[in-house]
Amino acid sequence: MKELRTITRNLFLCLFSACGLCGFAQIDKLNRATQLLQARTPDLAVPVIDSVVLHPETKNDFVSWTTRGYIYYEIYKKTDKFRLNSSLRDTIISSIKKSNSLKPDEVSLANNKRLLSGLANQYYNIAKVLLQDSLNDTRSAKAYNKCKELSLIAKPDTNFAMRDVEYYVAVGSVFSNIFNNDNKNTKAHDIAKLAHLKVFDIDPDNAPANMNMGLMYLNQGINLVKSLDYGADLSQIDAIQENIVKLAKQSEQFILKVYKKDNKNPKAVQALYYIYRMLNDAAKQAEYQKKAKDLNIKLD
Amino acid sequence: MKAIFLYNFTRYFEWPENKKTGNFVVYIVGKNDNLITELKNLASKKKVAAQDIEVKNTSAFDPAISSQIIYLLSDVSSAIKDAVAKNKNKGTLVVAENSGSCKLGSSISFLIIESKLKFEYSKNNAVKAGLKTNDDFKALAINVD
Numbered sequence: 223m224k225e226l227r228t229i230t231r232n233l234f235l236c237l238f239s240a241c242g243l244c245g246f247a248q249i250d251k252l253n254r255a256t257q258l259l260q261a262r263t264p265d266l267a268v269p270v271i272d273s274v275v276l277h278p279e280t281k282n283d284f285v286s287w288t289t290r291g292y293i294y295y296e297i298y299k300k301t302d303k304f305r306l307n308s309s310l311r312d313t314i315i316s317s318i319k320k321s322n323s324l325k326p327d328e329v330s331l332a333n334n335k336r337l338l339s340g341l342a343n344q345y346y347n348i349a350k351v352l353l354q355d356s357l358n359d360t361r362s363a364k365a366y367n368k369c370k371e372l373s374l375i376a377k378p379d380t381n382f383a384m385r386d387v388e389y390y391v392a393v394g395s396v397f398s399n400i401f402n403n404d405n406k407n408t409k410a411h412d413i414a415k416l417a418h419l420k421v422f423d424i425d426p427d428n429a430p431a432n433m434n435m436g437l438m439y440l441n442q443g444i445n446l447v448k449s450l451d452y453g454a455d456l457s458q459i460d461a462i463q464e465n466i467v468k469l470a471k472q473s474e475q476f477i478l479k480v481y482k483k484d485n486k487n488p489k490a491v492q493a494l495y496y497i498y499r500m501l502n503d504a505a506k507q508a509e510y511q512k513k514a515k516d517l518n519i520k521l522d
Numbered sequence: 523m524k525a526i527f528l529y530n531f532t533r534y535f536e537w538p539e540n541k542k543t544g545n546f547v548v549y550i551v552g553k554n555d556n557l558i559t560e561l562k563n564l565a566s567k568k569k570v571a572a573q574d575i576e577v578k579n580t581s582a583f584d585p586a587i588s589s590q591i592i593y594l595l596s597d598v599s600s601a602i603k604d605a606v607a608k609n610k611n612k613g614t615l616v617v618a619e620n621s622g623s624c625k626l627g628s629s630i631s632f633l634i635i636e637s638k639l640k641f642e643y644s645k646n647n648a649v650k651a652g653l654k655t656n657d658d659f660k661a662l663a664i665n666v667d
Contacts, residue, residue, distance in 0.1 A: 453530075454526060456530050457662065459527070463639065501637040504596075
């Protein structure tokens, strides 16, 4: 409420400063649209502002376009806030872009940035919801890219490193869990791996990403062991052992990074015990078994 | 993994007639709870020919226990010679966890090569133990004779 009042007051200021540039009839209309926005009746303001931005006298007025963005935003936030595709949002963005292209003054520019930043944050929320609730990585990625696109328009020097790490760790976690529960789901494996590789580009020692990658390889190895039939032929066992060793070694390199950062991390200690068990390394297996015991970590 | 190997070994040896009746006893000497659990699970699902598998376990070697396979874990490696001597020509396959144990008389001993579980095999020791052997087995093992 307070925010809307501040924004509409700013819009009014811009509106009166623009009086000399436009015809009074259109200024009256713009004034009317702003009043309707302030009165929280954006539906009534829409036809008014749409006619203002189409009129030759005001179509190149940045205040009209910014006002249009805010009017549509009032409707959007009630109905479309959590929709990935929203024509209302598209209208807001195109209005703000148009306003930005008309060299707005500082006040309008700040209003434009605020609106775009808000939309960017909503896209981020959509990205997370799509990921965690719908497990839809494609739509989630689309929302995340939109978030970045709008953030860059609002603030061209935005550094996405931290947010990229946060987002891609989330993607990696969701899909590595899916893969760990169903090792036949290679799509989940590939999505998780790709997401983690993006994290490693920015932060190679990222603990959650290293843990997720390590556990994916470890679980594949454990499942291979479990899949071995008691009656499997010795030559067949040898080939399977080869794969188990490869997977355990791949897992080891990731889990050790986590362990080096935090040698009391229960998951890392537990994973290393199983890794060395798979690698038939009795000494290290005993070492991590002891650590697990000291830390009250249950094994097997 | 060792449980699978132990079960697989049964395919490549022939035990004397008196050991082909009753349960097929796998006698584990030493402490390894995981292995015992795994072997008991195996025993509930598999047989050796028509024989049910029975898993026995003691912490020290007990010569009174008759079995088809004795598996000596590393913590009781000092008992290998005794186990071999007491089971000479009795149709008992002596398997040791520690590598190099064939030199002490076991027929098979495990070893780790490049993180993989392998096994050494002494056909001579198996023959001395009263077992009929299968030459296919030699091809799968690291032969020490």
